[in-house]
Amino acid sequence: MLEVLLGIFAAIPYSVESLMIVNLLFVVALVVRGAQGGNRTALIIGCLFSCWVCVSCIAARLFVLPFEFGFRELVQIAFSMQYVLLAFRLNVDYAKILVWLVRGALVFSAAIIIAFFSTGTWHNMGGFFPAERLWGLPFFPGWPNGLSVPLGFALWAILLKGVGPKRRHLAAFLISFAMYVTTSRGAVLACALVWLYYLYSLPFWRRFPAFTKALFVVFLVAAAVLFAVTYLSDDTLYALTKSYDRESITNTSLQLIELSPVFGYGGQTLEQVQTLMPVSLGAWSAQQTHNAILEIAIRHGVPGCILLVAFFAALFSRMKGRDRWALFAILFILSLTQDFIRNFEFLFCWHLLIHFPESACSRKASASGRHSKEDGKWT
Numbered sequence: 001m002l003e004v005l006l007g008i009f010a011a012i013p014y015s016v017e018s019l020m021i022v023n024l025l026f027v028v029a030l031v032v033r034g035a036q037g038g039n040r041t042a043l044i045i046g047c048l049f050s051c052w053v054c055v056s057c058i059a060a061r062l063f064v065l066p067f068e069f070g071f072r073e074l075v076q077i078a079f080s081m082q083y084v085l086l087a088f089r090l091n092v093d094y095a096k097i098l099v100w101l102v103r104g105a106l107v108f109s110a111a112i113i114i115a116f117f118s119t120g121t122w123h124n125m126g127g128f129f130p131a132e133r134l135w136g137l138p139f140f141p142g143w144p145n146g147l148s149v150p151l152g153f154a155l156w157a158i159l160l161k162g163v164g165p166k167r168r169h170l171a172a173f174l175i176s177f178a179m180y181v182t183t184s185r186g187a188v189l190a191c192a193l194v195w196l197y198y199l200y201s202l203p204f205w206r207r208f209p210a211f212t213k214a215l216f217v218v219f220l221v222a223a224a225v226l227f228a229v230t231y232l233s234d235d236t237l238y239a240l241t242k243s244y245d246r247e248s249i250t251n252t253s254l255q256l257i258e259l260s261p262v263f264g265y266g267g268q269t270l271e272q273v274q275t276l277m278p279v280s281l282g283a284w285s286a287q288q289t290h291n292a293i294l295e296i297a298i299r300h301g302v303p304g305c306i307l308l309v310a311f312f313a314a315l316f317s318r319m320k321g322r323d324r325w326a327l328f329a330i331l332f333i334l335s336l337t338q339d340f341i342r343n344f345e346f347l348f349c350w351h352l353l354i355h356f357p358e359s360a361c362s363r364k365a366s367a368s369g370r371h372s373k374e375d376g377k378w379t
Contacts, residue, residue, distance in 0.1 A: 002029045003093050007100025010348055011150045012108050013142025023344035026085070026351075035088040042314035046084030049307040053080045053267065056300040060266030064259075065273060067266065076267040079342065080299065083308065086351045087315060094356035101352070102163050105154030106171055108140075109178035112147075115139050116181045133183040144184035145338050146345075151179050152190035152330065153349045159198040160323045186334050193333075196220060197326045246290060246337075253294040257302070264301035273298070292341035312350075319354050327353060 002025065009022045057077055061067060116122055121135045136143045155175045158164040164171045176195070179187040196217065199205075205213055249270070256265070256273055265273045270289050289295045297305040316328060331340075331350065340346035 002033065003096040004100050006092070006348075007097040007102075008104040010097070010345055010352070011101045011104030011154060013140075013146040013150065013345060020344040022348050023079075026090075026344070026348060027082075029090050029092055030085060030088065033091040036091050038088040039315055039318065041317075042087040042311055043084065045307060045311040045314055046087050049304065049311055050081040050084050052304050052307055053077060053300055056263045056304055057266040059263040060260065060268075064263055065265055065268075067268065067272070073267060076269075076299070079344075080267060083311065083347070086347060087311075089355050094352060097352060098157055098161075098163055098356050101150070102154045102157050102171075105151055105175055106164075108147075109151065109175045112136065112140065112178040112181065113174070121181075130181060130183050136182065144182040145186050146343070147179065147182050148184055148186035148190045148334055148338070149331065149340060149343075149346050149349055151175050151187065152194060152334070153327070153352075155179070155191065155194045156323075156327045156330075159194060160201070160327075186337055189337075190330055190334060192224070193330045194327075197330075201323070249290055250294065253289045253291070253298055257294070257297050260301065261297075262301045262303065264297065264299050264304060267299050269295070270298060288339035288342070290337060290339055292335040292339065295339050295341055315350075315354060321358060324353055 006022060006025050006029065009025060054077070057073075061069065067073070115136060116130075119135065121130050121132070124130065124132060133144060140147070155172055158168050158172045158175070162168065176191050179191040182188075199220075200213060200217065205216075252274075253270060256270070289298060293305055293309075296308050300308075319325065319328070328350070331346070331353075335341060335346070
């Protein structure tokens with residue numbers, strides 16, 4: 001039952017009073033089921049990072065920026081310290097979790113598409129894209145940027161690992177269309193990268209040299225750019241390509257890091273420390289940095305950022321398989337465009353990427369539309 005709940009809630013962005021349900025389920029699974037072991041190196045580095053979180057919080061409050069220590073600050077510190085839990089391998093069926101993640105993503109994608117047509121949003125297209133980017137905000141949690149990770153992960157599992165129904169390409173198209181109509185730049189980018197890698201990895205291309213494959217990728221990218229410039233409306237193209245807001249947020253974040261590079265600001269976010277300096281245009285309403293590295297550097301200083309990077313490097317050092325590394329690269333790129341580092345759903349996808357068994361997720365596993373733990377087929 002825990003596997004089913006973990007898979008479903010990992011696919012559907014949902015929060016209750018800022019607590020991710022998948023976060024709570026992960027802890028419950030660790031307590032109830034226990035762990036099968038873990039990465040010792042990552043565990044040591046994770047413990048060092050947790051200790052540094054405590055040090056940075058105390059030092060920042062004493063020497064950098066005195067602040068009231070309330071419930072929000074306690075939650076922020078606890079969330080950062082629990083990264084170390086990701087070093088453990090849960091005593092659960094990871095293949096079953098992946099199956100239910102895909103199923104949950106398919107149901108969620110179907111709901112997005114139904115809402116897209118039933119609300120009449122499809123009538124208001126700004127050149128192949130919905131003119132109103134936040135059309136789904138009243139209906140779906142995490143809209144629009146929070147959908148890119150779970151749907152992108154499910155799309156990768158269907159195309160590259162064969163996890164899904166018999167008509168997996170139809171299922172992949174369903175999820176892709178749902179990601180497209182969110183108008184989230186992260187979702188569109190993740191969808192494009194997963195499909196590009198899938199096409200690049202087809203056996204058909206093995207007969208061609210690497211140079212020809214590179215030309216194919218360049219051609220697809222050029223065609224996508226030409227299509228966007230030619231057919232997208234000016235407003236839509238601007239919304240998809242604007243960068244001044246992120247540049248402003250980045251500049252503000254770098255200035256804050258420069259003021260307190262060692263201890264950071266005691267686990268506080270950009271929103272909480274903006275009182276230190278005038279916030280530049282475009283960043284005034286930002287509650288976070290939209291960048292995992294900058295976020296941790298502001299919260300716990302440069303040493304904390306280095307320790308966390310080393311922790312994840314140790315976690316992924318044992319991961320094997322080109323497909324897994326491709327998805328890791330995609331998720332890492334997304335983490336540099338959104339603040340997914342404080343979203344446990346994103347962290348759990350990384351954890352799942354490391355631990356699910358390759359034998360249970362081959363492309364042949366979906367041939368019969370059935371799965372079991374023993375033979376990797378759907379049930």
